[in-house]
């Protein structure tokens with residue numbers, strides 16, 4: 244049972260454990276009969292072969308509340324990967340489509356965009372998700388799209404239903420819904436959220452003052468969750484970073500393109516466990532350090548676009564402020580872990596925080612020397628004005644791949 248507190252400008256939808264699965268599903272099926280929704284599942288060739296993906300397919304089999312499921316197959320250059328993906332997703336039947344970006348037709352689509360002057364050369368989850376948005380935008384009936392990662396080990400259909408219901412419910416007018424959860428097994432996970440993002444936002448507010456965007460970002464209980472739902476209208480206007488800045492970059496775009504009162508976060512109602520990356524403290528190009536760098540760059544860029552002028556002195560101040568806030572946060576997590584009987588390695592947590600602190604000034608220096616915008620996918624409004632038919636081209640490619648390679 245959680246508390247029922249509402250803090251900050253967005254709505255928090257808790258899980259009081261009072262709505263059973265069956266009632267949730269009935270309510271959602273009723274709501275989506277007037278408000279069709281699509282689901283986007285970005286998956287790599289290696290993740291689709293892991294047990295988590297099969298569990299997700301089992302849980303989604305027979306759902307009636309989704310109109311379309313788009314599986315975007317990424318990092319899969321081999322036709323056998325495509326065939327395997329079709330096989331693994333076959334239990335979803337006709338509502339499922341596989342978008343194969345690395346296949347010849349997927350590559351030809353990117354070439355068409357390049358020829359029209361768009362830079363879509365940076366591969367990754369951001370670009371994959373972006374193409375799936377475009378695919379779904381070609382269906383005028385789809386009112387909103389949900390998205391979740393495919394490495395969720397303890398996936399349950401309830402999680403998706405809870406993510407979709409705030410969008411589809413007739414009594415609400417939300418444009419964007421973001422998931423939150425406890426990432427707890429025998430210990431607390433979510434290292435980047437707990438040890439970097441949460442204390443960093445506190446320090447930024449202390450150093451820069453009550454900037455509306457920082458207050459907004461700070462009101463999310465899990466700002467890096469990869470699970471969110473968004474209206475088709477908002478999808479057209481949002482820019483998407485192609486790197487690990489995807490989650491915070493999306494929040495920045497949502498902040499710019501709609502109002503906080505039309506944004507909510509929902510407790511998915513289940514603990515969440517996923518694939519863990521190494522922290523890679525000595526290599527800023529790998530693991531959680533790469534994630535950290537992309538997130539820091541994304542936050543610096545957004546603040547800069549809001550008129551904040553950075554100096555190297557400010558980054559140094561921020562590093563010191565962060566270190567104190569992060570050390571205080573570790574004390575809090577430690578107490579919370581002990582009182583709940585969890586494992587807690589304080590030394591590793593402190594070590595991680597020292598690595599993250601160094602990244603604050605290192606990325607600050609990089610940003611200071613080269614403040615150009617990082618790579619972002621173009622908005623779909625712009626693509627459609629240049630190539631009006633492009634979402635339909637994606638659709639035709641999907642159908643042609645299916646006919647040729649299945």
Ligand SMILES: O=C(O)[C@H](O)COP(=O)(O)O
Pocket residue numbers: 426432433434435436437467518519520531
């Ligand atoms: O959400 C996070 O903080 C990162 O994805 C890292 O998560 P993990 O510590 O659970 O691997």
